[in-house]
Amino acid sequence: MNARSLADFSLLQGLLEAVDVVVEVPGKTLLRAASARFAAGQVSAILGPNGAGKSTLMSVLTGQRRPGGGQVRLAGQTLSGYSPQDLARVRACVAQETQVAFEFTVREVVELGRYPHRGQSARHEAAIALQAMQATAVDHLADRPLNTLSGGEKARVHLARALAQVWEPVGERGGTISRWLLLDEPTAALDLQHQHRMLQLARDWARQQGVGVVAVLHDLNLALRYSDRCVVLQGGQLVASGVTAKVLTPACIHQVWGVVAHPVPGESEGPVLQYVFEPGRECTVRHPGIPLASSSLRG
Template identity: 40%
Template sequence: MAILEASNMVVDIPGRAAGQPFTARILPGQRWGVLGPNGAGKSTLLHTLAGLRPPRSGQVLLDGECLTQLRRRQLAQKLAVVFQERQDSFPATVQETVLIGRHPFLSPWQRESGSDLRLANQAMDALSLRLLSDRLVSTLSGGERQRVAIATALTQQPAIWLADEPTNHLDLHHQVAVMELLHRQAEQGAAVFMCLHDLNLAARWCDHLLLLYPDGELCFGPADTMLVPEALERLYDQKLSVGQINGAPVFVPG
């Protein structure tokens, strides 16, 4: 288990005045969803929390230590990032790619063990990828590649998931399967922080929400306090109608 903390963090978005500072602790077992319109800075916020870009001000802490004081290998042993899109720098099969999730735990030139291979196989099974294990990733569809990225992170066994649009390119069945997988990860003690475009997925699967407005304003808290039509309509500049299915709110354009 691990705790990721933003302390007076202001995300640095070029051309935009400083936004509202973000101070929060992302705790084991929590499932955070970040909502906002295109260009609001959701991906930039997530990359800043991952230590991939510096904040304009403030800091990010992992178990009380500033990310700038930690080596990337140390970070990768606790924290996994699922990117919205990824480029493959060299040809590799699905299995070879998923095994990359074990690299933070191997010394230079050390080969993966049988245990590493079992973890990779379990991750491929969880994402329905085993039949594709020998396929080159470059030959896969967008949705298949996204499942490979999630399986790679799962093989990493992170204490903290930072996922940028984890359901990107996925059909309805695999969207639900991925959200259920992340829910199980949280139940097992991981912290999950994900940017989402689908308001209804966030309403169903997240217990905390962060609303990120285009001008840098932000608002966050338990999901049931954030799922307020007035706040969401202002967030998306869109009238919404709200219904209930199995006790959960469902939002549709009004």
């Protein structure tokens, strides 16, 4: 199939879909006919215990892995219908682990995000990398080699690179082509403050700029606070999807993660549902003096 023109993205704007996706490796099925729809302008969380298929689904959505069955569609067209450069101009990905073989500085890594736009530079091209670094609070590290940074600092640098990649709308009519951020466990290496800062930033981009954000998350309370919708995977199957606060009920959490969730109503920004967790009956190890929190979640 010939690569489709970038202008044709607008035919079915704002949708990223996995349709009956199957992923198999020798001796195991990683995803079983999984279907999910993600909308631009929202933060969508991919949730589930370890080994549920979260990162597998993300790798299919990013095009890094081809499914054995089913397909992924962006704006109604399969990913193979677009050229790699066109996809890179509207969709940026942050993997769990990204190795950089050379001694690139932070600034150089973030500037790589602008590579797909070569020849079609933005009006404020020179300032984009700096603004992206400022957005993720790594501008003070701009001249440091990336490989000298901590894991959390590297994660923020790669988010800045992804932001720079989709910094401005692309298209002849301006703003007509939805942009996407696909984030695989973006908070895993971050401290508590930066977990909230990263997801608040993602939510702001979704709400204010119409960017579609899809993130694999482990912390259910972070998903409740920052995601609009979620999909829940268990054993390679999609078992629930919808508005996050309606999907993540105590019954769902107990069934999928095997822990007991106690709702704690929030007081800021209206009734934000949050939970404290305790192990299920099969998990009897308790540490005296340590209050139960979301970190008690197993899986």
